[in-house]
Amino acid sequence: MRAMVVGKWGEAFKLEERLDPQPAPGEAVMKVRAAGVGLTLVTMRTGIFGGTAPRIMGHELGGDIIAVGDGVENVKIGQRCAVYFYLNCGHCRWCRNGRETLCENHEGYVGVHRDGGYAELVSLPSENFLPIPDNLDYEGAAIAADAVNTPWHCMRERAQINPHDDVMLVGAGGGVGIHGVQVAKIFGARVIAVDITEEKLELASKWGADEVVNFRAIEDLAAEAKRLTDGKGVDAAIDFVGKPETFQACIDGLAVGGRAVVIGAQPGDVKVNPVNLVITEQIITGSRHSTRAELIETMNIMARGLVTPVVGKRLHFTEVEELFQDLQDEKLLGRGALTYD
Ligand SMILES: [Zn+2]
Numbered sequence: 001m002r003a004m005v006v007g008k009w010g011e012a013f014k015l016e017e018r019l020d021p022q023p024a025p026g027e028a029v030m031k032v033r034a035a036g037v038g039l040t041l042v043t044m045r046t047g048i049f050g051g052t053a054p055r056i057m058g059h060e061l062g063g064d065i066i067a068v069g070d071g072v073e074n075v076k077i078g079q080r081c082a083v084y085f086y087l088n089c090g091h092c093r094w095c096r097n098g099r100e101t102l103c104e105n106h107e108g109y110v111g112v113h114r115d116g117g118y119a120e121l122v123s124l125p126s127e128n129f130l131p132i133p134d135n136l137d138y139e140g141a142a143i144a145a146d147a148v149n150t151p152w153h154c155m156r157e158r159a160q161i162n163p164h165d166d167v168m169l170v171g172a173g174g175g176v177g178i179h180g181v182q183v184a185k186i187f188g189a190r191v192i193a194v195d196i197t198e199e200k201l202e203l204a205s206k207w208g209a210d211e212v213v214n215f216r217a218i219e220d221l222a223a224e225a226k227r228l229t230d231g232k233g234v235d236a237a238i239d240f241v242g243k244p245e246t247f248q249a250c251i252d253g254l255a256v257g258g259r260a261v262v263i264g265a266q267p268g269d270v271k272v273n274p275v276n277l278v279i280t281e282q283i284i285t286g287s288r289h290s291t292r293a294e295l296i297e298t299m300n301i302m303a304r305g306l307v308t309p310v311v312g313k314r315l316h317f318t319e320v321e322e323l324f325q326d327l328q329d330e331k332l333l334g335r336g337a338l339t340y341d
Contacts, residue, residue: 001017001018001019001020001021001119001120001121002015002016002017002018002119002120002318003015003016003017003018003056003115003118003119003120004016004056004057004058004118004119004317004318004320004321005018005054005055005056006045006053006054006055006056006057007053007054008053008054009045009046009047009051009053009055010045010046010047011053012321012324013057013118013320013321013324015318018056018119020121021115021121021122021123022067022123023067023068023069023072023123024069024123025069025070025071026069026070026071026072026125026126027068027069027072027123027124027125027126028065028067028068028069028072028075028123028124028126028129029065029066029067029068029121029122029123030061030063030064030065030066030081030083030117030121030122030123030124030129031063031064031066031120031121031340032058032061032062032063032117032119032120032121032122032317032340033062033063033064033138033340034061034062034063034137034138034139034141034142034337034338034339034340035058035060035061035062035117035118035142035317035337035338035340036060036061036139036142036143036145036146036147036175036335036336036337036338037060037320037323037324037327037335037336037337037338038060038146038147038175038176038327038335038336039174039175039264039327040146041057041058041059041111041324041327042324042327042328044057044109044111044112045057045324049108049109049112050108050112050113051108051109051112051113052113055111055112055115055116056111056115056116056117056118056119056122057111057112057116057118058110058111058116058117058118058119058122058317058320058338059083059085059109059110059111059112059116059117059145059146060083060085060142060143060145060146060147061082061083061116061117061122061141061142061145062080062081062082062083062132062137062138062139062140062141062142062145063080063081063117063122063138063340064078064079064080064081065077065078065079065081065129066121068126069126072126073126074126074127074129075126075129075131079129079131080131080132080138080141081129081130081131081132081141082129082130082131082132082141082142082144082145082295082299083110083116083117083122083124083128083129083130083145084110084127084128084129084130084145084292084295085109085110085145085146085289086100086101086103086106086109086110086289087106087107087108087109087110087113087114087125087128088100088101088103088105088106088107089103089104089105089106089107090127092104092105098291098293099291100291100292101288101289101290101291102288110122110124110128118317118320118338119317120340127292130292130295130296130299132299133299133300133303134303135303135304135305136299136302136303139309139311139337140299140302140303140309141299141302142337143179143302143309143311143335143337144295144298144299144302144309145295145298146176146289147175147176147179147309147335148179148183148298148301148302148307148309149289149290149294149295149297149298150176150263150287150289150290151176151177151179151180151183151184151238151263152183152290152294152297152298152301153287153288153289153290153291153294154180154238154261154263154287155167155180155183155184155187155236155238156187156294157287158259158261158285158286158287159236159238159259159261159287160236160259161184161187161189161235161236162187162188162189162235163187163188163189164235165187165189165190165234165235165236166189166190166192166228166229166232166234166235166236166255167184167189167190167191167192167234167235167236167237167238168192168194168225168234168236168237168238168250168253169181169184169191169192169193169194169204169209169238169240170194170195170215170221170237170238170239170240170241170246170249170250171194171195171239171240171241171246171264172191172193172194172195172200172201172204172209172212172240173193173195173197173199173200173201173203173204173333174195174200174240174241174264175312175332175334175335175336176240176263176264177193177195177204177240178203178204178207178310178333178334178335179307179309179310179335180238180240181193181204181207181208181209182207182208182306182307182308183307184208185208186301186306186307189235189236190210190211191204191208191209191210191211192209192210192211192212192213192225192228192234193205193209193211193212193213194212194213194214194215194221195212195214195215196214196215196216197214197330198214199333200333201213201214203310203333203334207308207310211228213228215246220249221246221249221253222248222249222250222251222252222253223253224253225237225249225253225254226253229255232255232256233253233254233255233256233258234253234254234255234258235254235255235257235258235259236258236259236260236261237249237250237251237253237254237258237259237260237261238250238261238262238263238287239260239261239262239263239264240263240264241264241266242262242263242264242265242266243266243268244266244268244269244270247260247262247270248270248271250262251270251271251272251282251284254280254282256280256281256282257280257281257282258280258282258283259282259283259284259285260282260283260284260285261285261286261287262285262286262287263286263287265286272284309335309337310333310334310335311334311335311336311337312332312333312334312335312336313326313332313336313337314336314337314338314339315336315337315338315339316338316339316340317338317339317340319338320338323336323338
């Protein structure tokens with residue numbers, strides 16, 4: 001099979017010919033039909049997530065199961081499937097209580113700690129394959145598996161968005177953020193989209209944002225959040241960027257009872273006043289990817305047309321390096337997608 005391989009972390013992809021994978025017991029092999037490309041992968045390629053190289057990256061995938069190993073019962077040959085990103089144990093208390101991204105025996109990520117799908121074929125534990133509903137195409141399933149299930153988990157479980165909420169999304173024009181705008185609208189919220197270019201803000205408006213704020217054109221984002229809510233502050237602030245200054249603004253711009261949630265984390269410190277937390281019962285927390293159940297829900301939502309995949313650029317998988325460059329240069333609007341024909 002053809003595969004795009006990172007020889008050493010930090011290096012560009014190289015096209016290689018590899019042996020076709022055979023399914024080990026408990027695993028299945030998928031022929032990849034579509035993949036997503038986002039900023040997380042650019043970060044992962046630096047080696048910061050661990051894992052060893054050479055490595056075939058790629059975890060946002062849709063395709064067809066073509067072989068199953070001994071003992072596999074959850075998927076069948078010919079089934080259309082999406083891929084779940086995390087390599088979790090399935091039996092610890094977190095896996096069993098519906099918070100599996102906190103797995104105690106977490107073995108890492110598809111495309112980082114074992115080979116992923118920027119290749120014609122990928123072999124994974126069969127439990128990492130989830131059937132795609134009939135009304136969703138391969139590309140939609142691939143985009144679901146990171147760019148949509150992440151905000152779905154965040155907004156329902158962590159930020160607990162309600163129809164009467166004012167919700168601020170920082171980084172709303174990015175690959176995950178633009179789907180976050182759509183998810184927030186499913187919950188009926190008023191969406192304040194924040195980003196750094198007019199192009200990204202236009203995109204956020206197109207997909208349902210009620211207000212847009214150019215972070216570079218204002219002095220103080222927290223003050224802007226209050227101004228746009230008649231002094232109240234936002235009921236939820238979700239930070240897809242996660243720089244200390246953006247997350248600080250999310251915290252400082254909250255209403256009484258507000259929730260500040262960070263998704264795209266970068267190292268640094270923010271200031272929190274405990275007295276203020278007691279008085280306001282504000283919640284400051286993070287949100288980590290999604291469970292398998294939430295990925296199934298996400299695909300169903302998309303199959304019903306409630307969230308549309310926003311793809312800024314589509315290339316053949318052997319051209320994936322170009323999408324990584326665009327992401328690094330902040331040139332990509334929405335998600336990147338790969339084809340395999
Ligand atoms: Zn576990």
